[in-house]
Amino acid sequence: MQHLNDATRTELEAAAFRRLLKHLDEHKEVQNIDLMILADFCRNCLSKWLVNAADERGAELDYDTAREYVYGMPYEDWKAKYQQEATPEQFAALEAHQARKQEQEGT
Structure with a gap:
């Protein structure tokens, strides 16, 4: 993508991000725990990344607003409708993932 100008690359990146959000919404x-286990990020991470990007550019964006954008609704509504209780197996898989990650970072 180095052959693209900055504006075009930014537009493509933004379109891909919007498509990722649509895919997650679908x-x-x-x-989120499944995403963390498999990909080391979740919807909340995306929200935090948006807030960090805004901070880096001197724009105001609070975490709740970013989460509402990522989730497509207020987080508490999404949580009540769609979030399931994590299973012991999911917690164990997340702990194992985090341990592997720490081990890799230590080498």
Whole structure:
């Protein structure tokens, strides 16, 4: 993508991000803990990344507003409708993932 100018690259990146959000919205059955286990990020991470990007550019964006954008609704509403209780197996998988990550960072 180096052959693209900055504006075009930014537009493509933004379009891909919007498509990622749409995909996550279409797959509400995918829980945040599953995303963390498999990909080391979740919807909340995306929200935090948006807030950090805004901070870096001197723009105001609070975490709740960013989460509402990522979730497509207020977080508490999404949580009540779609978030399932994490299973012991999911917690164990997340702990194992985090341990592997720490081990890799230590090497």
